[in-house]
Amino acid sequence: MSRFRAGKKRTLPPINTASLPDCIFLLLFFFMVTTHFRQTNIRIMVQTPRATEIKKLEKKSLVSYIYVGQPIPQLQAVYGTEPRIQLNDAFATTDDIRDFISSEREQMDEAEQKQMTVSLKIDQDATMGIVSDIKQELRKTSALKINYSAKRKGSGMK
């Protein structure tokens, strides 16, 4: 080895990687900031049904979520086991949907408001009565683009 080095005078100096962690940290912070876990405090249990003909939802910023399902076990003592609607962080009734939709609309650009999609994350054991009520309410507020949230059949991922 020493002979090898002696033979060749001009060796490339090693690249200084001391600043590599800084670069990575910069990237890391970028992703940390841009990743927004929209998982609001989930107060209900939702097991969405499975389907095969599903499509991906594009443009997350245009999607609002309405959750319907049984309250989580810790809250069942207070709220019972009947399926309930959750908007943002709190339980709601169908009357609150109107305000929820208009406040979600205000957060969007005017040009994009028409493309707003409401994703219905509804438990498969919920009954259609509550779903129909939500649909009627959405029609009244003319939020017509909806998405019945469903998972791909056969995949075990949650």
Add this chain to the structure above:
Amino acid sequence: MARREIQPINAGSMADIAFLLLTFFLMATTMDVDTGLPRLLPAMPEDKEEEQSEIKERNVFVVLINKDDQLFVETEVVDISALKGLTKKFIMNPDDDPALSEKRPEYVEYFGEVMVSKGVISLQNDIGTSYGKYIEVQNELALAVNELRNELCLQKFGRRFDNFNPLNETENEIIEAVKKVIPMAISEAEPKKTGGN
């Protein structure tokens, strides 16, 4: 006392740790892609009195799920496995059965003059119907339409319908044309109370 120099902390593995965190956040950004069945609700009618134009009885394919999650197609109890076949038959109406949907000639790009079904699938449910069953039926109806589109595309272009890329301009035109030839006309009726509960 022996001279003891403070050794510098080896920061070589810092990059690795940062990488690990980085990959985590990279993954997290795409982890929960929401998937589902996209649908468009009908607009609320301005006036209650003003009803939509009459649709002939033969053009309406009534699919009803009652409160016990039983499936009825045109008032007959049907197993979910048979629904897809019935739907396809209703839309295509290959033998021009007078009980199934009518067709009207329409000019569509790429296809020329074609017969387009006037049929509308009316999906009705009870308040007591479970959401899981409802989506199962919705899925089955969508599957019927998608299979018909696939068959059409295989016949015409030798490719499946879902292989066309909507981001490509010409391919998107083809997608729109196919959608015109085989429309997905699913009407979600307002709930009716069928049977007690």
